[in-house]
Amino acid sequence: MTHRYDPDHASPMRYIVAIAAIAAYALPLYLAIINTFKTNEQIIADPGGAPAPFTMGNVINVLTNPESDIPPTLLRTSLITLTVVTLVVLLGAMLGYYVARHDSAATRVLMLTLLLGLAVPAQVLLIPLTQTFRGLGIMGTYAALIISDVGFFVPFSVLIFSRFVRSIPKELDESASIDGAGPLRSFFLIIFPLTRPAAASVAIFVSVWVWNDFVNPLILLGPATGTTIMAGLYRTLGQYTSDFGTTFAYMFVASVPLLILFLALQRSFISGLTSGSTKG
Template identity: 40%
Template sequence: MPPVAAAPRVSRRAWVTRGHLTAAALLTLAFVSPVYLTLVNAFKTQDQIIRDPAAPPAPPTTHNLTDALARPDRIVQIGLTNSVVTVVVSVLLVIPLGSALGFWLTRRSARLRRIVLAGFAAGLMIPPAVVLLPTIRILAFLHLDHTYPGLILANAGGGYLSFAVFVYSGFLRSVPGEIVEAATVDGAGPLRVWWTIVMPLLRPATATVAIFLSLWIWNDFMNPQFILGPLHGQTITTGIYLSVGQFSTDYAQLFGVMLLAAVVPVAGYLALQKQFIAGLTSGATK
């Protein structure tokens, strides 16, 4: 009996592969197009942007960047400074808290660990807008509303801390328990074990937490807008919002501000890229 031809199945697989490639290309284009538009329009004049936003700059100009830096309200300089300070202090608070809680959970029973992680999971699942008003009322009770310490404390809790605890807890599963037990036998207390032994082992996870939290806090608009208020000060995201005019907008200068706002997070990611990838892949087989 002659064998059955497998041509239809091969043809079907080819169409499925082409469909996957087309979907992946369209999805990539959707993510890359905003970056492309920001890059090309940051070096074009207002007329060129209005005429064809997607066209490359011909000829390119750097007046948008210099005009953004020369604004009399110093919105770029003030916004970048406030964003850097807010991100650095918030991350420096979340990292030790998250790593200490993750290390503490590894020393507890499985039942207690599941209960605590379920509570932190709620911090990841509840939308930030739902808890914004209670957060503002708590900060007002503490006389920290419309202040940068209040904004930093709001960043140090909620979903940011929950994310750090989950990352550290997952990473600590790949750390041999014999290391901690040996340090305990040598007389080291829990605080010393955490700081001198556990924290150096958590560098890849710390890089992952630092990059994710820095990007989230840097791009956050809602907390700075409502906790600080538009009249007290601004981060770079609220500064971009203030650059949009009510009746007319200088798009050339706006794209210049947006490009300058993206320089710092991109540079930070490139500096921690190796540690970031190691933190994502570590413990994957556990």
């Protein structure tokens, strides 16, 4: 005899856990947003209260103050993120397509190697990476940061795309082959456009990680090279003084591009998580 789940008779503990989980995510977001539009004195006196009066001074100061350097930092971080995402999506899609369409011992070993690579924390690789980049003469350049990020995220991208491509009928490849299309042309004209949900999932995950990355830019770029948005936030914090309003405004401005990206790709992102990217 099977028992159907009845939401009206669910355990109260489930609701308590759900409310606690929502609060854990919502409370920091709430504090960050409301304190963006308050003066430093208001934040210290009542950090959880509503802005009274409401002020845009912190946001204007962050965007216009030369010391914050946020407009060029936003542009710099956007270009790095766009480059990494483009390379990760293209390389992951092509390699994932090959793995999905060629079931052999070599591809299984390749997938196992990629999965093992996912188990290695990025911070563990920083010492050998810095030594390698220093030997190549690119330490402290954007190329070092981009190569590091691409190498770390390609295994994740291959895993997502290979599982998605397996849900696409092989007859499409065969039809393209009959029409005279080679493997590369068949991939870009037929298969790759169909993987848009998987591409959106990969793009959002990688964008969020690269955009919010703090350790890699701080170490690989160093103080001489233009900083990224998270490292820039760290460098705006004073050692002996704290301007909480500016800090919250910096975080607010830094999060807006990611919010726009998610809203633009939301439908494809959810489709990628619930369809082909989870099929075996």
